[in-house]
Amino acid sequence: MPLMNQNTLIPNNCHRSRVIYVGNVAIGGGNPVVVQSMTNTDTHDVESTVKQIHRLTEAGCEIIRIAIPDMNAVASIPLIKQAISIPLITDIHFDWRLAVESIKAGADCIRINPGNLGGKEKTLAVVKTAQEYNIPIRIGVNSGSLEHSVREKYGHPCAEALAESALNNLTLIEDMGYKKLKLSLKSSDVLTTIKAYEIVAQKTDVPLHLGVTEAGGLIAGTVKSSIALGRLLMQGIGDTIRVSLTRDPEEEIQVAYEILRALKIRERGPEIISCPTCGRCEIDLFSIAERVEQYARKIPYPIKLAVMGCVVNGPGEAREADVGLAGGKGNGLIFRGEKILRKVPEDRLFEEFIKEVDLLVKQIEDKQGQKS
Numbered sequence: 001m002p003l004m005n006q007n008t009l010i011p012n013n014c015h016r017s018r019v020i021y022v023g024n025v026a027i028g029g030g031n032p033v034v035v036q037s038m039t040n041t042d043t044h045d046v047e048s049t050v051k052q053i054h055r056l057t058e059a060g061c062e063i064i065r066i067a068i069p070d071m072n073a074v075a076s077i078p079l080i081k082q083a084i085s086i087p088l089i090t091d092i093h094f095d096w097r098l099a100v101e102s103i104k105a106g107a108d109c110i111r112i113n114p115g116n117l118g119g120k121e122k123t124l125a126v127v128k129t130a131q132e133y134n135i136p137i138r139i140g141v142n143s144g145s146l147e148h149s150v151r152e153k154y155g156h157p158c159a160e161a162l163a164e165s166a167l168n169n170l171t172l173i174e175d176m177g178y179k180k181l182k183l184s185l186k187s188s189d190v191l192t193t194i195k196a197y198e199i200v201a202q203k204t205d206v207p208l209h210l211g212v213t214e215a216g217g218l219i220a221g222t223v224k225s226s227i228a229l230g231r232l233l234m235q236g237i238g239d240t241i242r243v244s245l246t247r248d249p250e251e252e253i254q255v256a257y258e259i260l261r262a263l264k265i266r267e268r269g270p271e272i273i274s275c276p277t278c279g280r281c282e283i284d285l286f287s288i289a290e291r292v293e294q295y296a297r298k299i300p301y302p303i304k305l306a307v308m309g310c311v312v313n314g315p316g317e318a319r320e321a322d323v324g325l326a327g328g329k330g331n332g333l334i335f336r337g338e339k340i341l342r343k344v345p346e347d348r349l350f351e352e353f354i355k356e357v358d359l360l361v362k363q364i365e366d367k368q369g370q371k372s
């Protein structure tokens, strides 16, 4: 797993994974941690699915997964593939034929749980097709769908049960002669998730896809994912990540990048520092901060923006940022780094702030243009 800079706390003795490729995206072996998501559109509705994938791609999604519930959904794969620019993983449960046919239809990777495909022979047929088409398989073990024998042995879906199921399935496929594999072990319980990945990371060099399943809505899901993924990533465990939220998947991408940014693993888009406000704030900072956040989503550069309520901490934070504002009484100061640029009335604060952000973005782009 690569490190963004020396401030990171990630140790050197992290999980060393083998490299696989999903489409043109390299995973494992020190490549950047990849951000994934899953569509929540009906896969039969190609137009809506493609539109959602385009929006997710713009937000920073690097690999997308779609559900394949039946053969009609398989028919959508080539149509979706030709309209998108990021690798496509198909998600299959129960019916091995859907896995075989989705590989033939052009999937860049399939996600299966060999435990629910109906036996070794059927899994072998899937593995042989993946080998023939040279695409990787993600073995996805989930606490809700552990095989009977493992459930019997442990009595409940604990971390050890998840890890044993994952390692059994991994061995099953590796014994069939196939090594282009990725593993995920998901539980909705944070501590179970952490422990299960920690066990598996000690025992295999297969790349690991991290996630907490059914994590919940924006607040619960963000907290659970941040703790589980944060703890694992800080140990150097994890090659791809997905934050699962009962929300628009675009928000999953934003949360995923914030986790990576906080750990100084990867940066994408602006970092926004904003204060919670208190009795000293005399402007409507919430609405300004929200508008800045919306605006910043379309900026891909890792600039730092500060949106602060008053002059107590405001100017200090604003000066540390590339562009900052600090509220006053019905007005505010606009900063560019150390420099106070001007004082503007509150009703012009957002526009004047954005004017400076746009100028900065243009300077970055001009510089990049000169280099290339």
Ligand code: SF4
Pocket (backbone or CB within 6 Å): 275, 276, 277, 278, 279, 280, 281, 308, 309, 310, 311, 312, 313, 314
């Ligand atoms: Fe309160 Fe000012 Fe700090 Fe914001 S910056 S929390 S308004 S003291």
